[in-house]
Amino acid sequence: MKHPTPKATRHVSQNEGLIFEKSSPGKMAWKLPPLDVPEVDAQRLLGASRRKDLGNMPEVSEIEIIRHFTRLSTWNYAIDLGMYPLGSCTMKYNPRVNEVVARLDGLANGHPYQPEKVSQGALRILKTLSECLLEITGMEAITLQPAAGAHGELTGLLMVRAHHQTKGDPRKKILIPDSAHGTNPATAATVGYAVENLKSNAQGMVDVAALSAQMNEEVAALMLTNPNTLGIFEQEIHKIADIMHAKGGLLYMDGANMNALVGKVRPGDFGVDLMHLNLHKTFSTPHGGGGPGSGPVAVKQFLEPFLPRPVVITKPDGTLGFDYDRPRSVGRVRAFYGNFGMFVRALAYIFANGPDGLRQTTEDAVLNANYIRKGLEGAYDLPYPTPSMHEVVFSDKLQAKQGVRTMDIAKRLIDYGFHPYTTAFPLIVPGALMIEPSESEPKEELDLFIEAMGSIAEEVEEDPAMVLSAPHTTRVSRLDEVAAARNPVLRWKPKS
Amino acid sequence: MRYLPKSPADRRAMLNSIGVRSIDDLFAPIPAEYRLNRDLKVPRQMAEAEIVEWFRERSRENGADYPATFLGAGAYYHYRPVIIDAMVSRGEFFTAYTPYQAEVSQGTLQAIFEFQTMISELTGMEVANASMYDGSTAATEAVMMAARLSRRRSVVVARSVHPEYREVLATYAAHQNMPLVTLPYAESGQLNHKDLERAITEETACVLIQSPNFFGTLEDVAAVAELAHRKGALLVVAIAEAVSLGILEPPRQADIVALEAQSLGVPLGFGGPYCGVIATRIEYVRQMPGRLVGQTTDRKGKRGFVLTLATREQHIRREKATSNICTNQALMALMATVFMTVYGKTGLEELAKQNLAKAAYAAEQFGKHAKVLFQNAPRFHEFVVETSEDPRAINNRMLGHKIVGGLPLKKFYPELGNAALWCCTEMTTRTAIDTAGGFIAESERSLKSAPETDAEEVAR
Numbered sequence: 001m002k003h004p005t006p007k008a009t010r011h012v013s014q015n016e017g018l019i020f021e022k023s024s025p026g027k028m029a030w031k032l033p034p035l036d037v038p039e040v041d042a043q044r045l046l047g048a049s050r051r052k053d054l055g056n057m058p059e060v061s062e063i064e065i066i067r068h069f070t071r072l073s074t075w076n077y078a079i080d081l082g083m084y085p086l087g088s089c090t091m092k093y094n095p096r097v098n099e100v101v102a103r104l105d106g107l108a109n110g111h112p113y114q115p116e117k118v119s120q121g122a123l124r125i126l127k128t129l130s131e132c133l134l135e136i137t138g139m140e141a142i143t144l145q146p147a148a149g150a151h152g153e154l155t156g157l158l159m160v161r162a163h164h165q166t167k168g169d170p171r172k173k174i175l176i177p178d179s180a181h182g183t184n185p186a187t188a189a190t191v192g193y194a195v196e197n198l199k200s201n202a203q204g205m206v207d208v209a210a211l212s213a214q215m216n217e218e219v220a221a222l223m224l225t226n227p228n229t230l231g232i233f234e235q236e237i238h239k240i241a242d243i244m245h246a247k248g249g250l251l252y253m254d255g256a257n258m259n260a261l262v263g264k265v266r267p268g269d270f271g272v273d274l275m276h277l278n279l280h281k282t283f284s285t286p287h288g289g290g291g292p293g294s295g296p297v298a299v300k301q302f303l304e305p306f307l308p309r310p311v312v313i314t315k316p317d318g319t320l321g322f323d324y325d326r327p328r329s330v331g332r333v334r335a336f337y338g339n340f341g342m343f344v345r346a347l348a349y350i351f352a353n354g355p356d357g358l359r360q361t362t363e364d365a366v367l368n369a370n371y372i373r374k375g376l377e378g379a380y381d382l383p384y385p386t387p388s389m390h391e392v393v394f395s396d397k398l399q400a401k402q403g404v405r406t407m408d409i410a411k412r413l414i415d416y417g418f419h420p421y422t423t424a425f426p427l428i429v430p431g432a433l434m435i436e437p438s439e440s441e442p443k444e445e446l447d448l449f450i451e452a453m454g455s456i457a458e459e460v461e462e463d464p465a466m467v468l469s470a471p472h473t474t475r476v477s478r479l480d481e482v483a484a485a486r487n488p489v490l491r492w493k494p495k496s
Numbered sequence: 497m498r499y500l501p502k503s504p505a506d507r508r509a510m511l512n513s514i515g516v517r518s519i520d521d522l523f524a525p526i527p528a529e530y531r532l533n534r535d536l537k538v539p540r541q542m543a544e545a546e547i548v549e550w551f552r553e554r555s556r557e558n559g560a561d562y563p564a565t566f567l568g569a570g571a572y573y574h575y576r577p578v579i580i581d582a583m584v585s586r587g588e589f590f591t592a593y594t595p596y597q598a599e600v601s602q603g604t605l606q607a608i609f610e611f612q613t614m615i616s617e618l619t620g621m622e623v624a625n626a627s628m629y630d631g632s633t634a635a636t637e638a639v640m641m642a643a644r645l646s647r648r649r650s651v652v653v654a655r656s657v658h659p660e661y662r663e664v665l666a667t668y669a670a671h672q673n674m675p676l677v678t679l680p681y682a683e684s685g686q687l688n689h690k691d692l693e694r695a696i697t698e699e700t701a702c703v704l705i706q707s708p709n710f711f712g713t714l715e716d717v718a719a720v721a722e723l724a725h726r727k728g729a730l731l732v733v734a735i736a737e738a739v740s741l742g743i744l745e746p747p748r749q750a751d752i753v754a755l756e757a758q759s760l761g762v763p764l765g766f767g768g769p770y771c772g773v774i775a776t777r778i779e780y781v782r783q784m785p786g787r788l789v790g791q792t793t794d795r796k797g798k799r800g801f802v803l804t805l806a807t808r809e810q811h812i813r814r815e816k817a818t819s820n821i822c823t824n825q826a827l828m829a830l831m832a833t834v835f836m837t838v839y840g841k842t843g844l845e846e847l848a849k850q851n852l853a854k855a856a857y858a859a860e861q862f863g864k865h866a867k868v869l870f871q872n873a874p875r876f877h878e879f880v881v882e883t884s885e886d887p888r889a890i891n892n893r894m895l896g897h898k899i900v901g902g903l904p905l906k907k908f909y910p911e912l913g914n915a916a917l918w919c920c921t922e923m924t925t926r927t928a929i930d931t932a933g934g935f936i937a938e939s940e941r942s943l944k945s946a947p948e949t950d951a952e953e954v955a956r
Contacts, residue, residue, distance in 0.1 A: 029577075029838045029839075029843075032847065032850060035850055037929070040849075046744065049874055051742070051845070054618070054844055059842065062838070065579060065583075069583040069834060072602070072604075073586045074603065078587050080587030084593060086593055097544050102765075106555030106558035106559055107558060107766065108763040112766055112767030114564065115900070117895075118558065118559035118895065121556065124554055124557065132538045136536060147633065147768065149822065153820065182810040182817070187820040190668070238527065265531050288826050289590070289827060290593070290604070290823065290826030291825045291827065291828070292768075292825045292826075331663055332632075333664060333667055334629060334630055335660040336767025338768055339769040341763070348547050352497075352498070352544070353499075354541025355535035361499075367519060374514045386525075387524070425811075442502060469795075476800040477794040480793055480795075489792075490778075
């Protein structure tokens with residue numbers, strides 16, 4: 001490497017094939033207790049439904065399983081290894097106490113249909129978390145049922161639709177800024193709405209005049225991310241809300257970037273009618289390599305009747321229970337009550353922080369992003385100089401002159417010991433580098449990141465070919481994604 | 497605050513470097529009238545020991561020492577080998593993001609590829625995705641996928657599909673212009689094939705059944721498939737109990753399988769997070785929602801894995817995507833992968849056999865005193881028992897002995913009156929079965945002399 005990095009050193013990692021390739025008949029990793037009831041003749045009970053063969057399911061021993069998954073794990077980057085600057089993803093520390101409390105017997109082994117009188121602990125968790133999230137958002141009612149952010153969006157838009165239908169005014173369109181996450185338009189389509197794009201202005205914010213012109217009685221709601229995907233707070237949010245409300249439309253806030261606001265400002269106070277939260281972003285529940293998430297939806301009181309069934313209530317005797325008798329509810333969006341294990345973790349995070357910790361967390365997240373912005377200004381093009389909140393978006397305009405694009409820079413960052421930032425998003429910035437450090441990074445890690453990015457900018461000028469072929473230090477080099485899509489191999493099969 | 501890695505001096509130095517005087521300057525973009533100038537009213541900052549104690553108390557209030565015993569109905573209590581948590585607790589797995597950057601995500605990617613392979617084997621399908629939220633949303637998305645594939649809108653649904661799955665489907669279908677036709681169950685607990693034949697028309701996109709169905713009864717998948725296919729409709733089979741596939745022939749005649757993989761090593765967790773997954777035929781893969789991992793090679797020809805066929809997904813296709821799903825249930829899929837690896841080809845069968853035997857024994861014992869419904873069709877590990885007394889009252893007495901009885905069905909199927917759905921797994925002991933059988937016997941014996949008393953107390 002031209003510029004050696006103090007952050008990372010190469011070291012040997014173990015090779016490992018697919019688990020199926022280690023399998024051989026007779027190896028096993030299981031032992032069942034002796035059957036304490038009479039054996040049955042499965043063939044007689046099941047007839048033609050009796051399965052003959054489990055195909056290529058593996059047969060291996062316990063030590064092989066431990067080594068297999070441990071070896072695989074070492075091929076991953078993770079927050080536990082270092083900064084994970086993915087914009088809009090809020091990769092923060094996942095506290096270990098969260099994992100401990102989520103595994104307590106009564107919570108991990110609680111059955112969703114066990115009688116309410118032995119579910120008071122779980123119900124108390126649902127209620128306490130709901131109260132905390134309402135206070136944090138400034139909203140008035142909430143459902144915890146949606147399983148992820150996009151699922152929360154869907155739940156929110158179902159409620160928007162129910163609201164308009166109740167007024168005898170079914171509307172057709174959802175307005176979505178061109179900077180929005182792809183789930184927003186996909187969700188609107190799932191709920192049967194047409195999507196209308198809203199152009200951003202030169203500052204990277206909603207063009208209020210354009211919104212005013214586009215808003216009419218056909219528009220059900222505006223889906224707005226605030227701060228938006230450029231990390232910019234929509235300063236005219238009150239005008240935006242007024243324009244929507246004046247024509248009977250609702251303001252939906254995508255809470256993906258709530259990590260910039262907690263304890264400092266509440267969406268309920270600036271005109272938002274409903275919003276979702278991502279517990280796996282703002283509230284520290286682990287991303288788990290792609291999930292689980294959790295996407296509670298908080299609403300103003302006038303939308304409360306439409307919340308998914310069931311809702312938690314306090315009964316006359318003071319105990320908690322579920323209320324299913326909700327005639328105006330949009331229905332269910334998921335079986336049972338949502339990703340309960342994530343509620344436990346999010347609540348543990350809120351307890352660990354308290355009001356002072358939550359505010360300091362937000363301040364540190366914004367401080368970190370601005371420190372990076374300052375550190376990289378000049379080396380990378382900043383298309384929107386508007387002040388940044390919790391994330392900053394650069395472009396590859398300067399590097400593109402050498403034929404190096406954002407994905408190449410991102411891949412080179414891996415050689416410096418970092419996970420890449422978010423590439424090529426938001427769509428309004430050609431060649432975007434979207435960087436969100438979160439509050440979890442110490443100054444030393446940020447300095448290393450700034451140094452690495454600065455060093456890569458120099459490499460682009462001196463040796464662009466080397467950057468274009470990065471990463472150079474990983475187990476595998478760049479993978480052929482075109483071939484993967486053209487001739488999909490989506491499962492292992494034995495060699496015939 | 498112990499999660500925040502900065503000293504006051506660090507913060508000052510950073511503010512200086514940015515060129516602002518105080519942190520408030522960075523929040524200047526927020527209009528002053530909206531800024532919160534007070535503490536949030538949430539509980540004060542707690543020490544780790546206090547947090548653990550608070551949740552321990554909640555755990556105790558939640559029946560920590562009551563195993564689920566006889567509850568199933570889409571959430572199953574199976575033993576979870578300890579190495580599952582040992583593996584998923586590795587920070588490299590649980591603190592990693594979605595594996596978009598393949599070069600630093602090969603661990604997650606290969607594990608998902610193995611998951612897709614095992615689910616394909618288990619369900620008898622050709623391809624499986626990387627997971628969906630849960631069984632209910634997997635079934636719903638599978639139905640929407642069938643509508644795209646068949647270019648038809650109408651859906652025929654068996655009433656023996658999990659009631660909450662059907663509720664979720666109804667929620668989505670209402671806005672997709674998809675009429676639902678719900679078919680009753682026959683005396684056997686299965687779908688009535690004559691009704692089905694009449695219900696399927698040239699407009700039917702798909703038939704949705706569950707097998708084993710909500711009553712634990714196996715549907716005749718081959719016959720249903722034949723009826724659906726005859727009219728050009730697809731067959732979607734929901735499976736809520738993945739362990740059943742250790743001993744049950746998978747629904748190979750189905751076009752799409754929507755599986756809830758919670759049974760495969762995911763904790764009950766009061767209903768979530770679980771692990772839905774969709775499996776199908778390879779020819780339908782481009783209409784499948786959700787992430788997919790594919791095998792490919794790097795520049796030196798070395799095998800590697802990437803997320804693939806992303807043109808189906810929302811981050812590329814936006815409103816034209818197959819689904820709005822983004823985050824899935826990757827960590828639960830990893831739990832299921834470890835579970836399936838532990839039990840493997842031989843263990844999955846033996847595990848399923850024990851479940852079958854326990855339920856057969858329990859149904860026989862309970863059947864000596866009360867009526868076991870739907871006797872004429874094969875079942876896996878759930879069965880419906882009709883008692884003379886309200887099952888909530890019987891359950892309430894059993895609860896005093898720390899046994900959770902079967903699920904009273906009146907809420908979902910009012911016509912079934914005093915029937916309850918009982919489930920046995922390898923965790924259900926003969927002692928528990930005999931004790932529960934004793935309560936049922938006692939109830940039947942004493943009913944005439946002791947009228948219904950405290951049913952309301954346990955009503956949900």
